[in-house]
Amino acid sequence: MGEENRSAHASRGGAREARRAARAQRKAVKLPYIRRRLPVIDLLSTEAVEVIEANAETILEEIGIEFRRDPESLRLWREAGADVQGERVRVPRGLARALLKTAPREFTVHARNPERNVRFGGDATVFSPVGGPPFVTDLDRGRRYGTLEDLHNFIKLAHSAPAIHFSGGSTVEPMDIPAGKRHLDVQYAFFRYSDQGCEATPETPGHAADAVRMAELLFGDSFVDQHAVVLGNINSNSPLTYDGRMLGALREFAAHNQGTIVVPAVLAGAMGPVTAAGCMAEILAETLAGMALTQIVRPGSPVIMGSFVGAVSMRTGSPTFGTPEATQMIFATAQLARRLGVPCRSGGSLCSSKVADAQAAYESAHTLLPTLLAGVNLVTHAAGWLEGGLVSGYEKFVMDADQLAMMQVLAGGMDMSERGQAMGAIREVGPGSHFLGCAHTQENFETAFHQSTIADYSSYEQWSLEGSLTAEQRANRVWKKMLAEYEDPGLDPALDEALLHFMAERKAVLLDSVEED
């Protein structure tokens, strides 16, 4: 047994001083969004990204993109100089890129608490929870359809987690509310239970308009016209297609100067070629077209280039995440966005696993760490994602949130101050002793390391005595504690009243089922 194995024992006895002092545990403090102090990592060579960019332009010019069931988009493209045949839009080489010159390199999404405003672009990184799953799971009740109560719970967890900077959108779909009216309850919940920034549901142009109207009620019409207060996530229908609903929502958001995220959902081998370089050309072509459209609608409106990447299992046809191909595509997306001069969304804590086990953690970590190192600005699905996005997991949510806090420390870079260099401590301790009780350790232990809320570091004997719990079982306690300790940020009664009144009016006229486009 070497020193490396012995180390697990060696320090335990001597840590008493530090342990005693650490007993008074700190309360978790909400962190501001990240400003990365790490170098930008370009995993692809300049030659490689230039090939991908050239291929994207070839796709736009020669194959084109279908803009389906939205004559207004076709009209706008024709006016902008594209070749429009039926619903197929072929964009001359360089046109989309030229149109994108008006898009801001960075922008702020305002929250109702200004301290929670977040910035997208440059060295900013914002963590946001999972969005969209119809199912929910926890260790007590198992896998089931999500409800409005579940959504409220997840909004409260995201509000409370130190390193979740943005509430995201529809953390779980409240399936107990009719689909045609659901977006109202979802938007209200985000505005009501957290004062962080959030997304808005863009499933249809009508939903998008309702979300913008609710934002105007909360922030005031003129403020909203000049500032982004919500983000709308616009998925293309890869390959090379946008549908009328998403196009209508995109135009609605852009026209009101609200942020759009243009995101192809490409699983290599299914919605894209079986190779990463092929998928990236397709993703770049689709995002160039979608982002350019926002600038045609309203030059200067804020837009984020996104990718949602994975690969399809050649055995089962199911999505896979955390694989080398996905890692490469996350790095490539951020690199391409930097060259375009727009903020970037990619990555997250994605996985295929049905439960919050080792598979879930390996896959999520191999998505999240590349996301941070790549310099992604908006990290959607950063907490809670299970089963390829069909399920929001309570335990997975708090496990991921713990990892996010670690990523935030990592992003801060190595402390090279005098305190960080610790030469005084090295001199004080000298050879053959230990640092557990030295002055430098005593002075810095409170802030020295990230303290995981999930990991167990006790001895095997202690861990056994406490019931041999897995990380998933410990996480079950953590989310319950967080919900019990949730602090309601409150909402001005007049604003609350206005939102509830608007919802009631809209619900009276909307159908239960989603309008078809």
Add this chain to the structure above:
Amino acid sequence: MGEENRSAHASRGGAREARRAARAQRKAVKLPYIRRRLPVIDLLSTEAVEVIEANAETILEEIGIEFRRDPESLRLWREAGADVQGERVRVPRGLARALLKTAPREFTVHARNPERNVRFGGDATVFSPVGGPPFVTDLDRGRRYGTLEDLHNFIKLAHSAPAIHFSGGSTVEPMDIPAGKRHLDVQYAFFRYSDQGCEATPETPGHAADAVRMAELLFGDSFVDQHAVVLGNINSNSPLTYDGRMLGALREFAAHNQGTIVVPAVLAGAMGPVTAAGCMAEILAETLAGMALTQIVRPGSPVIMGSFVGAVSMRTGSPTFGTPEATQMIFATAQLARRLGVPCRSGGSLCSSKVADAQAAYESAHTLLPTLLAGVNLVTHAAGWLEGGLVSGYEKFVMDADQLAMMQVLAGGMDMSERGQAMGAIREVGPGSHFLGCAHTQENFETAFHQSTIADYSSYEQWSLEGSLTAEQRANRVWKKMLAEYEDPGLDPALDEALLHFMAERKAVLLDSVEED
């Protein structure tokens, strides 16, 4: 529910063509060691590494390193120009670095199967399993002391795993063999049950000499004098101390031109300061002194700069892994070694977890991915590590091995060939269709993606029908299958006889307990 969540369903139905073709599953092929085709990632600024380097020289010159109970090391240091007071060796600024100029930038460790030779340094990365744990665990029998049979099993698993390129050393300690004789059975097992390269136990100078003698029996005296055929892992006793046993072993290996790995085991807050920059200065000072000694003993002898890094939990005094501080130190170690011009060992698949759960996977992934991206050359503890190195886990071993195969794909970089660009496929498929059945997918699906041996990608319904197994439970089946299918590489009966004869001779004279130095 957005496209991103819908994707989990969308592709499943359409994958039939690809699925059918994939049914004939490939046999796992043993992979050569990695030549990285990724850019070198320097996480620290030049300014920051220069500060760490200057601090290391200050430590060497002003504080010094204790070389305990080894008068020969003190004599060698005095002759080389160091200031030796008692057992304290103060090394003038720049001397250690100057002595290291004779160390090779890259070197090969020869295996008895030349196809399994591995190279250390430059763009090479070699994965090697966990070493040193006294305990072993699996789902059937639980946690218990390791035996010789367990060691044989782990050697066979490492021999069979596609992306484990080197057998490492003492994957588990065979506690059923007396400590004073154990090293013989361990060395024999590595030479007998795999034709991959391996380490040699350096617990004492006598053990090191026995290992070298066994290597000479296997490879021939003159070959061993000119070629490294084993590596010895030399741990310092941080802070700033080497003990007589390890020093004797270091001198033994260096004198015989065998590879040494000089590795401080530093948990920040215990054997090093509570800060990463402080630990790195200490690690660099210790490794500079240890590596320089190998060059004083035999200029040109192969040596690797190592770090084994973690942080001590300020709550329990136990080791923690996969934290931001450790990630920073892995990147820093590789960066410092590159500047020194020596190969580097760091990282691995380290964790504190008692079981192969989500904690184990998060921590291991957050150690392993930085290790690869940092450009580490030798990745010890890359598979099987549990509970801070006290336990080798069967399930953890095959789960990690699966991750290693993914890292090997990632290290290959993005395929930018015509096949990788896939423009033909994008043209063929066009907008609004899918790539599952297209010619390009059919031609490439076999080699397209890494196929995980552990991950489950089936639907929730299918997964439930099959017993709702966790990754750990699936891994239990995988290692049993691997052991059942292990192919014995055999060993020339005359060589086998010679090794067994030597062991019997040595066992007749060695005490059951380990000699004291």
